[in-house]
Amino acid sequence: MKTLKVAIIGCGGIANGKHFPSLKKLEQVEMVAFCDTDQKKAKIASEKYGTSDAKVYKDYKELLTDSTIDVVHVCTPNISHAEISIAAMRAGKHVMCEKPMAKTSEEAERMIDVAEETGKKLTIGYNNRFRQDSQYLRKVTQRGDLGEVYYAKAHAIRRRAVPTWGVFLDEEKQGGGPLIDIGTHALDLTLWMMDNYKPKSVMGSTFHKLGKHKDAANAWGPWDPDKFTVEDSAFGFITMENGATIVLESSWALNSLDVDEAKCSLSGTKGGADMKDGLRINGEEFGKLYTTNVELDNTGVAFYEGESESDTDLEIRLWVDSLLNDTEPTVKPREALVVTQILEAIYESAKTGKAVYFD
Template sequence: MSTRKFRVGIIGGGGIAQAVHIPGWRNLPEAEIVGIADVSEATAKKAAEAAGGAQVFTDYRELLKLDLDAVDICTPNKIHTPAALAALTAGKHVLCEKPLAVSTAEVRQIGQLADKKKLNLMTAQHQRFTAPGRAVKAWVDGGNLGEVYHARVRAMRRAWLPPAPGFIDAKLAGGGPCMDIGVHALDLCLWLMGFPKPVRVSGTSKTNFAKGHDMPNRWGEWDRARYSVEDFAAGFVHFDNGATLVLEAAWMGHQKDDEELLAQLFGRKGGVSWPSGEFAAAPNAVLAQGTLALPEHVPHPHWHEIAAFHDCVVNGKPSPVPWTETINVIGILEAVYASSQQGGEITLKL
């Protein structure tokens, strides 16, 4: 019996890699992290140590020369596309942090290359692997919603602006809260809706607080001169099946809650909210509501996401988060920005 383990290389060894991806891979006995590439050698070394002694690289092209089964990309958003294209070209399966890319053109380029090379490509949308994500999805798949005619998506923070350049510099991030946290709630909501095709989007994106000094930030100071993404965005989406969706995302704003992450679906038969699991319906014309029983606690949703990626690669299963779904998420976010810039409704052909 072969004792060869599933060999993983990580590109970008910073916050999310060290917090959840490295522990997630180490939690899989069948896998080993053999190399870490980070433009910061100190970060790569720290991550390699956390990975149990992986090789260190400052150029991911060198990492890709190793005998690897898969590459896990945890760099700032704008590096996702060149890193993913290079990894796929080198014949490696790819798990990539969200957003897979910051434009539909890039998502398509990465996805089509993965398809051509018959390699697995998964966007790391870990909210699908949380206890509420799974419970609400099971309820929806049980036919309890009926036809969905409207949804609300909120990713609204009061004063949690991530100060790292990878989030606030448009050249690295490609977008602000829309791309950072809006992407989580929107992916979750579209997944629950069964991914209808978005066809028209209007939106606005603004920087209300992040250029000034009148809002404190729970994560401390940030470089206002370098700040070049929105801190608030909102959009209205029409789908090909007639359904609509309202989207709101912000890192800063005057509201009571520190953070509200919400997907709320309205169907003809019932309605449901994620992550609360609250539902409403009217069986036999009697108003009824309740809260879904959630599994006790799903530890480390990122670990489950990594295990699901590993499973699909080794067992030849389809990607748990395929690019053909991700392109709808990015298409909506891209159109919110385009609509804000152009001042009109954007027609999508995804």
């Protein structure tokens, strides 16, 4: 079977924490090219994960001239997601782009247009779909156990965990703060569980309150208030065409003890589910209410904790499988587009104080 030659553009935290290790585990993958504006990062990655003849680049455009490369993983700041993905597909490469799909919905739509024009596969890195609890709950909702899901919450709340490295605090390069960074994961997960991608209207609020504080008790050390140009929390109220309602909550810094990230709560006509304390399914049966806590591990034998594939390993493996077998990727670009459209609408509503309506 064919061996895929993969190139990675952007050799920072997400590439090292997710893409490199997961790709390295696959026998039918060779990492043959590494690119970063900091060429030292690319060189280190190449030596650790690349083939013996792997190439290192500072300019992604030069990398894309290599006709032997089959796939490109885009792991750069949000501002360049669309530009690089489009160039890669036009150069004949399949693309996995990290989340969010793009800084704007217009850019995301262009990415889809180019994917369709070129016939190249495109997927977005929403790895939380591949967690054990997500995979289980997806089967529950697809089987119809919850009935019609008409109310949901998308949770992305951190008490004090503001990323202080890279360009996370730079609105120009990222497009926003916690909403576009972690809120995007929670919203993708919620829409996927509901299998509902038809928004009707959005109301949103964003706040820049705690980001003004100095010497914060932050997980990654105090931030510089002068460089904190994005929101520190954002909230959305989303109404879908069928009347279903989603409340999206996101923060990097919020005075709250109700902390959850990349989780959702679902309420349907037959039952409900949430990821707040493990995976819980609730409902009514024989005139009584019930709550089921799903055991997701494989323990039960002394000294054996079971074996399970990590979410990122599963994500990358299924993506590679879709390329080798010419099937649809799990995360479809049009689904990711709707996430970007809703996030953009929340930001727009927060600026204008008005609801944003979809055609």
